[in-house]
Amino acid sequence: MxxxxxxxxxxxxxxxxxxxxxxxxxxxxxxxxxxxxxxxxxxxxxxxxxxxxxxxxxxxxxxxxxxxxxxxxxxxxxxxxxxxxxxxxxxxxxxxxxxxxxxDVWEMFSIIAAERKRREMDPVLETIKNCIKQLDKETIGKLAGDEAVKRTRERLDGMEEFMSVTNKVFQQFVGNAKSGLNKVVKVLLKAL
Amino acid sequence: MxxxxxxxxxxxxxxxxxxxxxxxxxxxxxxxxxxxxxxxxxxxxxxxxxxxxxxxxxxxxxxxxxxxxxxxxxxxxxxxxxxxxxxxxxxxxxxxxxxxxxxDVWEMFSIIAAERKRREMDPVLETIKNCIKQLDKETIGKLAGDEAVKRTRERLDGMEEFMSVTNKVFQQFVGNAKSGLNKVVKVLLKAL
DNA sequence: CTATACTTTCAGAAGTTACTGAAAGAAAGA
DNA sequence: TCTTTCTTTCAGTAACTTCTGAAAGTATAG
Structure with missing residues (x-):
């Protein structure tokens, strides 16, 4: 025992x-x-x-x-x-x-951000790009000149620009640990 | 009828x-x-x-x-x-x-970010600051020199630094519409 | 092999959030 | 005033998420 x-x-x-x-x-x-x-x-x-x-x-x-x-x-x-x-x-x-x-909190944040970007942002950006492609196909055909199509196209463009830039910013944060991030943040805060 | x-x-x-x-x-x-x-x-x-x-x-x-x-x-x-x-x-x-x-997508993002910062990040930062204050009170007293207190203090400091910087970055995004944000983002991307 | 110390799994319970549709409310016109 | 048109509210329900605890699983030691 x-x-x-x-x-x-x-x-x-x-x-x-x-x-x-x-x-x-x-x-x-x-x-x-x-x-x-x-x-x-x-x-x-x-x-x-x-x-x-x-x-x-x-x-x-x-x-x-x-x-x-x-x-x-x-x-x-x-x-x-x-x-x-x-x-x-x-x-x-x-x-x-x-x-x-x-x-290292910065490292943890990097890890979480990377994962969420991959799982949540990337697919949306892809969908938007796809929508634009689809719409362009239609535009060549019988929907050319359709007002509603034009409006939708504009909105998709706006969203795509936004998502692309956001994605790039995220990319910068990802894979950098404390030192790298601190540099980024300092640059950013000084520039404003 | x-x-x-x-x-x-x-x-x-x-x-x-x-x-x-x-x-x-x-x-x-x-x-x-x-x-x-x-x-x-x-x-x-x-x-x-x-x-x-x-x-x-x-x-x-x-x-x-x-x-x-x-x-x-x-x-x-x-x-x-x-x-x-x-x-x-x-x-x-x-x-x-x-x-x-x-x-304007940028404006929408600004609005959402501002609200979430106010509701979710600010209270956390406040709590952390409070914890540090509390801990310092204890440290003066009978817990001075306690190893666990020291470790906890270090961790709280790390988190506070992180949250403060994150908060500042958010602050910059908030209240700026497209033009302002674009400037920020360009500066950021160029600096990297 | 058996006993012990520990971890993982998973069916169902509890808790939470989102949604419906019917009823009440509000505004405008006759 | 009453009727019509439209909006909001909210109790009940449906769908989903999280949590528990008992049972099965795994690894090590004797």
């Missing part, structure tokens, strides 16, 4: 109550904001907890601290790993897995 | 089938993208329809074209008006109301 069972949670979780209050505040707000980035509340809270703790935590730490189920923790942690904004981390001689957040 | 009833929909809705197909494509995709801007699918589709049509449409036009209920149309149109990205427009001698989209 076995020796002393390990405590389910890391000692690191047991922070001073005052510190905990401050952290909870941050976690709550960050969770609300998660939706901006297209991440659900729980996932955002888990991420906030790992980020603010600044040290690896295990699944039981997360469950206990945020009062969420094992299943939810497991899914959300996996999904955050897939996003690439947290990482698994292992301790020698220990069986269980730990998770920690990237520490 | 009344004279000839007006047709429920504007003649303008009756676009050529080919044009309609192209417009539908755009509307569908724009609806999907709405979620990026924090606008729900139907609202985004209504907006897309008004934008792509380039001409004022009435509620029945919208209902018929998108197959949505009167209630939903009414709520969504109101909400789009509140956002400021579509406007009511009236025709002399006609009772019913028409709606049209802003035509």
């Amino acid at each position: 076995t020796a002393l069972a390990l405590p389910a949670t890391t000692p690191l979780t047991q922070v001073h109550p005052q510190l905990r209050l401050v952290q909870d505040d941050f976690i709550r707000k960050w969770g609300e904001m998660g939706q901006i980035w297209g991440i659900n509340r729980t996932m955002a809270e888990i991420h906030a907890l790992l980020y603010i703790s600044g040290t690896p935590l295990c699944m039981d730490d997360v469950m206990e601290r945020l009062h969420i189920s094992r299943g939810n923790s497991s899914m959300s942690l996996r999904s955050l790993c897939e996003w690439g904004i947290i990482r698994r981390s292992h301790r020698r001689g220990e069986r269980r897995e730990y998770f920690e957040s990237l520490s | 009344t004279a000839l009833a007006l047709p429920a929909t504007t003649p303008l809705t009756q676009v050529h089938p080919q044009l309609r197909l192209v417009q539908d494509d755009f509307i569908r995709k724009w609806g999907e993208m709405g979620q990026i801007w924090g606008i729900n699918r139907t609202m985004a589709e209504i907006h897309a329809l008004l934008y792509i049509s380039g001409t004022p449409l009435c509620m029945d036009d919208v209902m018929e074209r998108l197959h949505i209920s009167r209630g939903n149309s009414s709520m969504s149109l109101r909400s789009l008006c509140e956002w400021g990205i579509i406007r009511r427009s009236h025709r002399r001698g006609e009772r019913r109301e028409y709606f049209e989209s802003l035509s």
Whole structure:
């Protein structure tokens, strides 16, 4: 029969109550904001907890601290790993897995922005380009001179220009970590 | 007994089938993208329809074209008006109301960005500043030198820097229409 | 092989958001 | 005034998302 069972949670979780209050505040707000980035509340809270703790935590730490189920923790942690904004981390001689957040906020933002651009903006731009192509085909035919077609064409052009530029700006942010982004931002702010 | 009833929909809705197909494509995709801007699918589709049509449409036009209920149309149109990205427009001698989209995409983006910044980013930045203040109070007291407090403080600082800069960049985009934004963007792209 | 320690999966429950359609409201004209 | 035309509201419902917890799965140690 076995020796002393390990405590389910890391000692690191047991922070001073005052510190905990401050952290909870941050976690709550960050969770609300998660939706901006297209991440659900729980996932955002888990991420906030790992980020603010600044040290690896295990699944039981997360469950206990945020009062969420094992299943939810497991899914959300996996999904955050897939996003690439947290990482698994292992301790020698220990069986269980730990998770920690990237520490560079700029890098995290880059990763999220890149993914959202790819999934959400690129397809729209493609659709718009396609619409323009389609419309041009019609214009050569019997719809030439049609007022409504003209108006639609103008609107599509306006939208395409907008999306293209936005896409390029995003592109610049993506793949640069802190130093690069800071440069970009400084240039931008100085120019205004 | 009344004279000839007006047709429920504007003649303008009756676009050529080919044009309609192209417009539908755009509307569908724009609806999907709405979620990026924090606008729900139907609202985004209504907006897309008004934008792509380039001409004022009435509620029945919208209902018929998108197959949505009167209630939903009414709520969504109101909400789009509140956002400021579509406007009511009236025709002399006609009772019913028409709606049209802003035509300048850059202006629409500005409006949306301003609102989201105000509602979603500003409160987070405030919370973070508050957390830092709280933490500093504790640090003076009995938690001075606590490792966990130090780590948390570092993380909060990193996040604050990020949010502040992001906020400033947003600020620049807000309140500028096409010309202003284009200048900003050109400067940015050239600098890279 | 069996026991233990831990993780993942997934069906269903709970919670949330979006939509409908009928009824009430408002404005204009007769 | 009453009728007509159009808009808004809102209770109920449908569709979707998130969460739970128990069961199955996996890896390691004895």
